[in-house]
Amino acid sequence: MPVTSADISAAIRDVPDFPKPGILFKDITPVLADPALLAGCMDLLAEGFRPGDIDAVVGIDARGFIFATGVALKLNAGFVPVRKKGKLPYETHAESYDLEYGSSTVELHIDAVKPGDRVLLLDDLLATGGTAAAAVNLLKRIDAKIMGVRFLVELGFLNGREKLACSEVRSVIQY
Amino acid sequence: MPVTSADISAAIRDVPDFPKPGILFKDITPVLADPALLAGCMDLLAEGFRPGDIDAVVGIDARGFIFATGVALKLNAGFVPVRKKGKLPYETHAESYDLEYGSSTVELHIDAVKPGDRVLLLDDLLATGGTAAAAVNLLKRIDAKIMGVRFLVELGFLNGREKLACSEVRSVIQY
Numbered sequence: 145m146p147v148t149s150a151d152i153s154a155a156i157r158d159v160p161d162f163p164k165p166g167i168l169f170k171d172i173t174p175v176l177a178d179p180a181l182l183a184g185c186m187d188l189l190a191e192g193f194r195p196g197d198i199d200a201v202v203g204i205d206a207r208g209f210i211f212a213t214g215v216a217l218k219l220n221a222g223f224v225p226v227r228k229k230g231k232l233p234y235e236t237h238a239e240s241y242d243l244e245y246g247s248s249t250v251e252l253h254i255d256a257v258k259p260g261d262r263v264l265l266l267d268d269l270l271a272t273g274g275t276a277a278a279a280v281n282l283l284k285r286i287d288a289k290i291m292g293v294r295f296l297v298e299l300g301f302l303n304g305r306e307k308l309a310c311s312e313v314r315s316v317i318q319y
Numbered sequence: 320m321p322v323t324s325a326d327i328s329a330a331i332r333d334v335p336d337f338p339k340p341g342i343l344f345k346d347i348t349p350v351l352a353d354p355a356l357l358a359g360c361m362d363l364l365a366e367g368f369r370p371g372d373i374d375a376v377v378g379i380d381a382r383g384f385i386f387a388t389g390v391a392l393k394l395n396a397g398f399v400p401v402r403k404k405g406k407l408p409y410e411t412h413a414e415s416y417d418l419e420y421g422s423s424t425v426e427l428h429i430d431a432v433k434p435g436d437r438v439l440l441l442d443d444l445l446a447t448g449g450t451a452a453a454a455v456n457l458l459k460r461i462d463a464k465i466m467g468v469r470f471l472v473e474l475g476f477l478n479g480r481e482k483l484a485c486s487e488v489r490s491v492i493q494y
Contacts, residue, residue, distance in 0.1 A: 157409065159408040159409055162408040163405075163408070169408045171408045171409055173399070173400065173407070173408075173409070173428055173431065176397065176398040176399070176400070177375065177397035177398065177399055177431060178397055179391070179395045179396055179397050182388075182391060182392065182397060182398055183392055183395075186392065200352065205381055206380055206381035206384060206402075206406075207384075209381060209382075209384045209385050209388070210384050210385075210388045210398065213357075213384070213385045213388040213389050214388050214389070214392055216354070216357060217357065217358055217361065217389055217392065220354045220358075221354055222351065222352035222353055222354050222357060223351040223352065223357055223385065224348070224351070224352055225348065225351070227381075230338075231381075232348070233334040233337040233338070233344045233346045233348075234332065234334055234346055234348070253348055256348065256352060
């Protein structure tokens with residue numbers, strides 16, 4: 145039987161007060177540790193696409209790497225990392241975004257995605273959406289064709305989706 | 320034709336003076352961006368194992384996540400992350416190691432691997448071996464059965480292999 149989003153949801157562990165007091169963290173590591181659920185995540189995240197539909201699956205550092213790799217292998221696409229400033233070795237495009245206190249910057253190698261490439265952007269979690277919105281902006285700046293932006297978990301009450309300049313946003317599990 | 324280590328080696332890009340002056344960084348992102356080479360990495364890293372041989376593939380933050388995910392999916396195993404201190408939300412085992420200046424700590428969730436579990440430890444790069452050695456020690460401490468420790472790239476001249484308390488060490492590409 146195929147894995148459903150309810151199966152994945154049932155394996156997610158709530159960890160109170162992480163990364164700071166008052167936050168209930170959705171810990172996906174029990175999902176990843178289960179071979180059937182791990183594979184099921186990739187099936188659900190790749191839903192609607194077939195091998196050949198996507199040129200590059202872009203994953204956001206660090207848990208996004210897990211899902212972007214699995215989906216890239218499934219769709220016979222390349223894997224491209226978006227990382228925090230200073231982590232990528234070659235020349236990059238950079239995009240900054242505001243945090244609650246201060247700001248942060250994400251980068252993409254200048255030759256990782258070409259204009260017109262069909263890309264799928266993946267991360268584990270859509271919360272306030274700052275990082276994902278910055279990644280979308282990076283991809284738009286280089287005229288990539290964003291076929292979808294997908295998350296395993298979306299914290300809908302934080303309205304992160306509204307920040308994303310993309311209509312093709314989907315998540316496997318919503319809270 | 321199956322992908323060989325020479326194919327992967329040919330796609331690795333040398334980036335001078337990263338992360339600091341005098342270091343020639345081996346940039347694997349062009350390998351990852353190529354669908355055939357990405358899949359080839361997983362084949363080569365999983366060599367000799369069949370689905371059912373491994374319970375958990377352990378990947379070291381962050382590039383190790385890429386290879387550990389691909390190999391876990393291929394071998395029908397779970398994926399388990401080893402992360403820098405403070406990144407894992409639940410209770411952890413921790414192991415510190417010395418750096419050139421100062422020290423660092425890696426962590427593993429206390430319930431991620433059980434005693435006797437057959438684990439394969441993966442990372443992109445074996446350099447001085449400090450992080451990998453700490454990860455091996457974490458796994459030994461919980462009596463996991465380490466079936467192998469594998470790297471895409473090994474910088475042999477740094478003798479990192481000597482630090483690993485494990486006889487089953489292998490790398491796809493050696494410099």
